[in-house]
Amino acid sequence: MATVTAPTTETEFTRIPHPAPIADAARREALADPGFGKLFSDHMVSIGWSDGQGWHSPTVGPRAPVTLDPAAAVLHYAQEIFEGLKAYELADGGIALFRPEANAARFNNSAARLAMPNMPEDLFVAAIRELVLADRDWFPSVQGGSLYLRPFMFATEAFLGVRPAKEYKFLVIASPVGNYFKSDGPAVSIWVSEDYTRAAPGGTGAAKCGGNYAASLVPMGEALAKGHDQVVFLDAAERKWIEELGGMNLFFVFADGSIVTPPLGGTILPGITRDSLIALSRDEGLTVREERYSLDQWRDDAESGRLIETMACGTAAVVTAVGRVAGKHGEFTIGSGGPGQLTQKLRQRLVAIQRGEAPDPHGWVKRLV
Numbered sequence: 276m277a278t279v280t281a282p283t284t285e286t287e288f289t290r291i292p293h294p295a296p297i298a299d300a301a302r303r304e305a306l307a308d309p310g311f312g313k314l315f316s317d318h319m320v321s322i323g324w325s326d327g328q329g330w331h332s333p334t335v336g337p338r339a340p341v342t343l344d345p346a347a348a349v350l351h352y353a354q355e356i357f358e359g360l361k362a363y364e365l366a367d368g369g370i371a372l373f374r375p376e377a378n379a380a381r382f383n384n385s386a387a388r389l390a391m392p393n394m395p396e397d398l399f400v401a402a403i404r405e406l407v408l409a410d411r412d413w414f415p416s417v418q419g420g421s422l423y424l425r426p427f428m429f430a431t432e433a434f435l436g437v438r439p440a441k442e443y444k445f446l447v448i449a450s451p452v453g454n455y456f457k458s459d460g461p462a463v464s465i466w467v468s469e470d471y472t473r474a475a476p477g478g479t480g481a482a483k484c485g486g487n488y489a490a491s492l493v494p495m496g497e498a499l500a501k502g503h504d505q506v507v508f509l510d511a512a513e514r515k516w517i518e519e520l521g522g523m524n525l526f527f528v529f530a531d532g533s534i535v536t537p538p539l540g541g542t543i544l545p546g547i548t549r550d551s552l553i554a555l556s557r558d559e560g561l562t563v564r565e566e567r568y569s570l571d572q573w574r575d576d577a578e579s580g581r582l583i584e585t586m587a588c589g590t591a592a593v594v595t596a597v598g599r600v601a602g603k604h605g606e607f608t609i610g611s612g613g614p615g616q617l618t619q620k621l622r623q624r625l626v627a628i629q630r631g632e633a634p635d636p637h638g639w640v641k642r643l644v
């Protein structure tokens with residue numbers, strides 16, 4: 276990978292205001308019920324990368340379709356990675372991001388695994404800042420709403436040989452969102468995928484790449500067809516150990532107050548929510564172990580009452596209780612089948628920090644305004 280001189284936060288973005296943004300009244304109506312991932316703001320950030328120039332032409336401009344050569348490498352060999360984070364409106368009218376440097380670092384780890392160029396962390400955060408400021412009017416008016424940001428990078432070089440591309444595009448788009456699941460709603464029901472796995476040792480499981488999601492759609496479809504909300508994957512080698520959901524990490528809460536979460540090791544996506552919940556649980560004085568936990572043990576512990584809660588977590592849905600687990604070999608209920616106490620408490624603590632309503636002892640909140 277060619278090394279490039281790193282642009283810094285002094286990087287000048289070319290700013291092109293949208294010539295015909297959505298009318299105020301229509302925008303306000305849409306923002307009252309944004310749903311998740313179906314409404315988009317007026318602008319986007321675009322930055323190019325080429326072997327010769329490195330990162331170039333940072334622009335925040337009107338959101339518009341992307342033109343690609345039909346031979347663009349992403350369309351053939353799936354060199355694509357992404358991130359997901361939220362901007363929050365604070366009580367005093369300010370705007371903040373939650374741990375964007377962690378997203379920047381993970382983006383670069385994903386880039387390295389997919390043989391894509393490294394992006395300076397300050398350029399990544401500056402790009403997000405530019406878009407949030409351009410689309411400040413796009414924060415949802417619903418309770419629990421936020422502006423979901425989707426930075427992503429893909430290979431644009433027109434070349435059908437198999438090697439890392441020499442040209443890429445980095446874009447950031449923004450989507451006003453409400454709650455992913457209905458607020459503090461009932462716990463989700465999950466389906467154990469025993470025929471399909473998400474990630475194998477040595478594969479791309481720890482990278483946030485579109486390809487992982489493409490591979491998860493059939494097992495996810497199976498879960499939905501059987502009446503469940505999500506799919507949970509087992510490890511690819513032994514088909515025994517719990518890994519994660521298609522897009523959320525898992526925590527197991529025991530009656531003795533201890534917590535277990537599957538260890539990172541290349542096949543699990545290192546979630547920033549996961550990392551934050553480990554820290555918040557330890558702040559509460561709870562013991563958190565990062566260790567393997569098997570499907571059989573999960574069932575036995577749920578049935579004996581040793582396990583009282585299971586939480587799924589990720590930026591989109593924050594923290595959600597798992598109430599029911601089903602697979603080829605039967606099903607079991609976790610606790611009462613509804614959201615448990617620790618799940619609710621940790622969710623509230625995390626959300627309060629993200630929204631600037633509680634002290635931020637770990638320095639996670641980055642104010643933009």
Ligand SMILES: *Cc1c(COP(=O)(O)O)cnc(C)c1O
Pocket residue numbers: 359483519520521522523524544545546547548549588589590591
């Ligand atoms: C993004 C993602 C998560 C959650 O990560 P957060 O940083 O907490 O949003 C978990 N699993 C997968 C597969 C993901 O892509």
